[in-house]
Amino acid sequence: MSELAYKRTNVYEVADEKLMKEIFDYAEGYKTFIDAGKTERETCAYVQDQAEKMGYKPFEFGQTLKAGDKVYYNNRGKNIYLLRIGTADVAKEGIRILASHIDSPRVDLKQVPLYETEGIAFGKTHYYGGIRKYQWATIPLALHGVVAKKDGSVINVKIGEGENDPVFYISDLLPHLAAKQNAKPLGEAIGGEDLNIWFGNIPYTSAKDDKDKTVKENLLKILNEKYGMDEADFLSAELSLVPAYNAKDIGFDRGLIGAYGHDDRVCSYPAYTALFDANSDKHTVMVVLADKEEIGSEGTTGMQCAIFTDLIDEIARSFGVSSALVRSKSKCLSADVNAGFDPNYPEVLEKLNSSYVSCGACVTKFTGARGKSGSSDADAEFIGYLRKLFDDNGVIWQTGELGKVDVGGGGTVAKYIAKMNIDTIDMGVAVISMHAPYEVISKADLYEEYLAFKAFIVG
Numbered sequence: 461m462s463e464l465a466y467k468r469t470n471v472y473e474v475a476d477e478k479l480m481k482e483i484f485d486y487a488e489g490y491k492t493f494i495d496a497g498k499t500e501r502e503t504c505a506y507v508q509d510q511a512e513k514m515g516y517k518p519f520e521f522g523q524t525l526k527a528g529d530k531v532y533y534n535n536r537g538k539n540i541y542l543l544r545i546g547t548a549d550v551a552k553e554g555i556r557i558l559a560s561h562i563d564s565p566r567v568d569l570k571q572v573p574l575y576e577t578e579g580i581a582f583g584k585t586h587y588y589g590g591i592r593k594y595q596w597a598t599i600p601l602a603l604h605g606v607v608a609k610k611d612g613s614v615i616n617v618k619i620g621e622g623e624n625d626p627v628f629y630i631s632d633l634l635p636h637l638a639a640k641q642n643a644k645p646l647g648e649a650i651g652g653e654d655l656n657i658w659f660g661n662i663p664y665t666s667a668k669d670d671k672d673k674t675v676k677e678n679l680l681k682i683l684n685e686k687y688g689m690d691e692a693d694f695l696s697a698e699l700s701l702v703p704a705y706n707a708k709d710i711g712f713d714r715g716l717i718g719a720y721g722h723d724d725r726v727c728s729y730p731a732y733t734a735l736f737d738a739n740s741d742k743h744t745v746m747v748v749l750a751d752k753e754e755i756g757s758e759g760t761t762g763m764q765c766a767i768f769t770d771l772i773d774e775i776a777r778s779f780g781v782s783s784a785l786v787r788s789k790s791k792c793l794s795a796d797v798n799a800g801f802d803p804n805y806p807e808v809l810e811k812l813n814s815s816y817v818s819c820g821a822c823v824t825k826f827t828g829a830r831g832k833s834g835s836s837d838a839d840a841e842f843i844g845y846l847r848k849l850f851d852d853n854g855v856i857w858q859t860g861e862l863g864k865v866d867v868g869g870g871g872t873v874a875k876y877i878a879k880m881n882i883d884t885i886d887m888g889v890a891v892i893s894m895h896a897p898y899e900v901i902s903k904a905d906l907y908e909e910y911l912a913f914k915a916f917i918v919g
């Protein structure tokens with residue numbers, strides 16, 4: 461191939477011993493991180509803890525920031541901002557922003573979840589984000605979340621992760637009796653109201669009243685003993701069912717990692733570790749770990765919340781400059797995953813423009829669907845800037861589009877940030893089986909993403 465032609469680079473094909481060691485060592489920290497936080501709340505708490513260890517202090521609105529300050533803002537326990545104030549003039553250099561999300565598709569309990577039928581107690585659910593429902597049946601599920609009591613106390617719930625913990629379950633038909641279900645389209649085989657959680661089947665036989673000798677009553681008794689809660693407390697609870705298994709290396713050579721919620725924690729981890737490790741105090745850097753991306757970035761903890769620009773306003777005010785000016789000079793990598801090319805399903809992915817596992821960090825110019833609709837479509841000039849930055853820093857990277865034209869599509873937080881007059885592009889890691897209970901990524905891509913973020917922060 462001539463020097464004029466473009467070709468992707470497979471990281472594992474070119475990595476020397478030193479790089480291979482760095483890739484594999486970095487992956488271990490990531491596996492610890494992804495197992496420690498399976499919900500936005502848990503990830504938020506974990507990252508706050510890591511930030512405090514690195515000297516970050518809580519930020520309060522009204523506080524004046526100065527060069528060298530390292531602060532965090534924990535928004536309602538579900539969305540966290542890390543800010544490091546640099547020595548460069550924010551009116552000239554703006555802010556370097558890395559934005560990823562820490563919510564992942566899952567199955568949430570409804571507010572009145574409990575019922576009993578035929579001697580079995582179940583929990584009703586409403587799924588969160590885009591899931592393929594059949595994938596969530598017959599796998600072990602753990603219950604994570606909070607119960608907010610009337611007295612203002614909040615109970616943390618996490619059942620199913622300990623070695624001796626029970627897990628929860630969504631049933632499916634046995635093949636012997638599934639002929640009719642098998643004939644349905646895959647997306648209709650299991651309906652939204654069929655995702656009922658198996659909660660128990662031992663009745664409360666020692667109840668005084670015969671009508672209380674039920675499985676549901678026994679369940680309420682257990683919940684009351686363990687958490688001091690009653691059935692009405694579910695009304696003010698956020699409880700989620702997530703896969704009850706942890707990250708593992710995939711394959712004989714261990715080059716890949718399987719885990720729940722790579723989308724988008726595989727970008728969150730490199731974002732905040734790049735901030736901690738970047739060897740420069742020049743630029744002001746903001747790392748956003750957002751909630752609610754999977755349901756449209758809405759609400760107080762989603763990327764569309766004004767808190768994002770409010771924090772930029774606070775930085776601008778601290779230096780007596782206009783927030784509009786700071787935003788106009790800022791740059792953002794919307795750190796989110798891309799659909800990696802899966803040779804088992806080539807019909808939905810276009811070979812030239814897909815991202816490939818182990819071919820490095822993936823830049824996605826536009827997302828959207830049907831004619832790029834709903835995408836912020838980054839400027840060529842901004843990609844030109846990043847090309848030089850990444851190439852000069854030896855980052856192995858590629859580009860990727862989410863599937864063939866008109867097959868489907870998707871979106872990220874990029875458009876909400878771009879709307880604020882900030883140059884923004886999506887950059888992330890190729891994921892196989894995105895939104896499945898167990899997704900797959902490459903250790904090499906995770907590490908190249910980290911190198912790319914470091915270069916972006918320093919450059």
Ligand code: MN
Pocket residue numbers: 561723724753796797
């Ligand atoms: Mn995502």
Ligand code: MN
Pocket residue numbers: 723754895
């Ligand atoms: Mn997603």
